[in-house]
Amino acid sequence: MTAAPRTVAVVAAGTIGLGWATLFLARGLDVRVNSRRPDARRLVAEALELHAPAVPGAAPPEALLDRLTVEPDLERALDGVDAVQENAPEDLELKQDLFARMERAAPADALLLSSTSTLTPAALGVRLKEPERVVVGHPFNPPHVVPLVEVVTGEAAPPELVERVVSFYRGLGKVPVVLGRALPGFAANRLQSALLREAVHLVREGVVTVEQLDTIVTSSIGLRWATIGPFQALHLNGGPGGLRHWLDHLGVHLEPFWEGLGRPPMDERTRDLLLRQADRTFGRRSFEDLSRERDRRQNAILDALGDRRHLPPPAR
């Protein structure tokens, strides 16, 4: 039985990498950020300042910096770590090289995790001696607040490895879901994209504005789906007869209705319309303001639902 990771390398310091670094530090881990950007330490410090207060139980941002090492050399960054979370750009060749180097540099039992939102573990692992070590742990942005991590493994991944990855994320307060197999975009981004397509259609067709669309979602399906998922919602919409009743009475209408959904072009007109309307609403406020408000509201919901009651205190 391998102990829970205590030292984690975060490869690349973009938005997602910084989010993971914030979470790992806030939950008590030692973190090595691997980045060649000369301002990497300042970037992490700024991310901690902005985001660490959104992680329950986190120490003050300054204190978290004590457990941070910034290391521009990949091999040195991975020396002796228990896990690596990779966040490089979505470039297959680049990531294939990176994972081959990660396998050589990290200990033989270190977790090799990728935040990729599009690539499969099989594709990422082609240059490794043990390709099945590569596991996708795709977070939903921002990783320090939103619980979901989609976990995708290669077919040959040993169950014990999957269990270690799930335990690692769960110990950080995340909700890991192990997918049965990988489709492009995995699950959450595909679902999101399907709704977004219709959202763009409704704005293009003049049914609603960008602002109204957001209000409609937060006041109905967003609220609903924060509490119960789409299938359980249908089950309750079916009344005491449940999903069975719903499918038998309304299921036949689904396919023809789906055929009538929008297929909007993402052309110049669409882009300009969305931006013009966005500029009249949230586009006026600062990124920092909006981010803080989003995180505050998301945490308020998680607290209200009590879904974090099993989260252990930070490790140290």
Next chain:
Amino acid sequence: MTAAPRTVAVVAAGTIGLGWATLFLARGLDVRVNSRRPDARRLVAEALELHAPAVPGAAPPEALLDRLTVEPDLERALDGVDAVQENAPEDLELKQDLFARMERAAPADALLLSSTSTLTPAALGVRLKEPERVVVGHPFNPPHVVPLVEVVTGEAAPPELVERVVSFYRGLGKVPVVLGRALPGFAANRLQSALLREAVHLVREGVVTVEQLDTIVTSSIGLRWATIGPFQALHLNGGPGGLRHWLDHLGVHLEPFWEGLGRPPMDERTRDLLLRQADRTFGRRSFEDLSRERDRRQNAILDALGDRRHLPPPAR
């Protein structure tokens, strides 16, 4: 200036009608339920028992019954009311007749509102002397908890009428959104259906189970969309460059990605797969239990977000 409605008729006592009756009574209005079902009064009493505790500030269910009248005759039910909320089955001819009778029976300035989820005010109003009086006020189920009401008016509706409808719903703590025009399913149901289509696809393709799909949504996009809408979420995903940056860098990938989304058939195999998986999870629990939990969680979120702070106390 017309005073806010004090006496409201609820036409038909199905799930949606009972939800409206619960909300209207809980918010202090006098309610006439028009139903020919001999057990109508008992149905309303049971709905109040189950649902009224979910309306903030509601008096005990027994006390609410004092303001309830059950009247099987439509004309008598509408005599002197300030507003009518119609909830008959989605049968165009039936509703056209109903609205023509409602126009004759209700006072000339009463609001004539339909809960229809599919029909337009123009279609509903063809047999009225003043067809523009018909306004759709489509709630998201259950009406006593979920804030959204999609408001759809005919093209000739006077702005003053639209304003009265919006004020009426807002005074009850609802979030009315006036749509620019009507498409089949309006907005929320179309958005919901688009996501559902991909959800069914992911289950059919073995990417996730029904239970995992629900977990994925509640742990990511549901949580997100309860706090900020899809467009504002994209804006923040774009970083400090906002939606403009997001569209310019990722927008080009949207259309090809959309083309790859699923188009699952709702055949026997799909139905059986969904039901078999559902039966292993929420399908085991009682409707009452699940409904109460859903409403409790939805209210916990609304309270946590403070979005009800402007709601006035019940009228009496």
